[in-house]
Amino acid sequence: MAETITIEVARYRPEQEAEPTLQSYEVPFNKDWVVLDALNYIKDHVDGSLSFRWSCRMGVCGSCGMTVNGEPKLTCATFLSHYHPGPIRVEPLRNFPVVRDLVIEMTDFMEKLQSVKPWIVREDDPAPAEGEFLQTPEQLDKYKQFSMCINCMICYAACPVYGLDPQFVGPAAIALAQRYNLDSRDQGKQERMDVLSQHEGIWGCTFVGECTEVCPKNVDPAGAIQQYKLAATQEWFKSFLMPWSKP
């Protein structure tokens, strides 16, 4: 018989249990399988009641973030062979309420993301007929790293500040705010600063740095937050020393 590996999956079925429990499954051990492949195998061949989110299976959609052996991971990019001979424990992302099995509730993140206006804000708002905004490769390079964020919420699962204080805006939302602040076409810096200079914004961050460590797209949210802190401090000093200057 071909080699198998044990996957321990956190199950939570609100209609029948009050607390999540672990359920073990044996799946074929294929060297080129990722954890998501194993979950799909379980769903298709062993237990159709298992619930989890996934879509692109290639690290672009950001849907399949889960806790694998205690670490927040994109399950489509986490190979079984890395944990051989097992067992591998798969749990929902930490710091979020669990809806069912491996599915978490993400409304809080969505609201926070929206609050920082992660889109190009223009004061003049010219009509499309007036032509496109031009940007040089150098200007693109300034924000490109932060634009790689896929909203997978893995940084939120790794952030102890978010876990302890859910009011904290959190790593990805701040990184995306910075992505638009650094965009040469954007004019919404001040609007975002009003949201993020609050205590629950950038100042909630205590530079644990784990968001950057776990990010599957190398976005460096911790860097974005520190840049933001520096900018906020400079602005405060400016408004303190020159109260007449326009922000």
Add this chain to the structure above:
Amino acid sequence: MKPSTAYSQYHPKWHRTRVSTLWWSRKWSYLKFMLRELSSVFVAFYVVILLLQLHALGRGPEAYLEFQLWLQNPLLVVLNGIGFLFVLFHAVTWFNLTPKAMAVRLRGRRLPNVLVAAPNYAVWLAVSALIVFLLMRQG
């Protein structure tokens, strides 16, 4: 509670895992964070010592000498030692944070992190050397 987060017939009951009291012991990076938080106690202690030292200095040479003798208490030496280690830890954290907080660009390219952090260490070394030199000359 906002309507979007309320329990309803169509919204199953969510499970919220409590953050365990020992969450910080799970990972070195979390532990480092807690140590930095804890360091404030020792730094505050050092501030008190410094204020007492200034006070003694203001009261004249005899009081200052007495204060210096009091400082030689082994307990105080240990506490100051711990405080010193924590301050070093903070300094290293801040120096390594610099390249994150400042994306320095030269001719359109971002400078590598090491090059942004290195001047901090260089100045630190130079100032420390100067202090050692001054102390040696005096002693």
